[in-house]
Amino acid sequence: MIISDESYERVYNAVADIKCCCATEDDYMLWEDIGSYSIMAFLEGLDEDQFKMTVAAFREYAEDISDEDRNLAEGIRVALERCLDEM
Numbered sequence: 009m010i011i012s013d014e015s016y017e018r019v020y021n022a023v024a025d026i027k028c029c030c031a032t033e034d035d036y037m038l039w040e041d042i043g044s045y046s047i048m049a050f051l052e053g054l055d056e057d058q059f060k061m062t063v064a065a066f067r068e069y070a071e072d073i074s075d076e077d078r079n080l081a082e083g084i085r086v087a088l089e090r091c092l093d094e095m
Contacts, residue, residue, distance in 0.1 A: 015061040019069050022050040036083030043087030051091065063088065
């Protein structure tokens with residue numbers, strides 16, 4: 009799947025929002041619930057293709073940062089899964 013630039017932009021904006029609202033250096037289990045609400049805000053109202061691309065972009069982002077910031081990567085993964093379960 010080719011991921012649009014807009015999908016990556018949603019991910020970067022959601023991560024910036026999470027970092028503003030949470031101390032992401034803390035154990036991700038302390039902030040992933042708040043993170044899921046940030047992610048949800050960027051997924052709501054998307055059409056099916058936009059939704060799929062943005063979810064794929066979140067997963068790719070978490071994979072890409074896992075070596076440099078494992079805690080943030082795990083928090084993004086868990087928050088995304090929680091968000092998808094609640095939608």
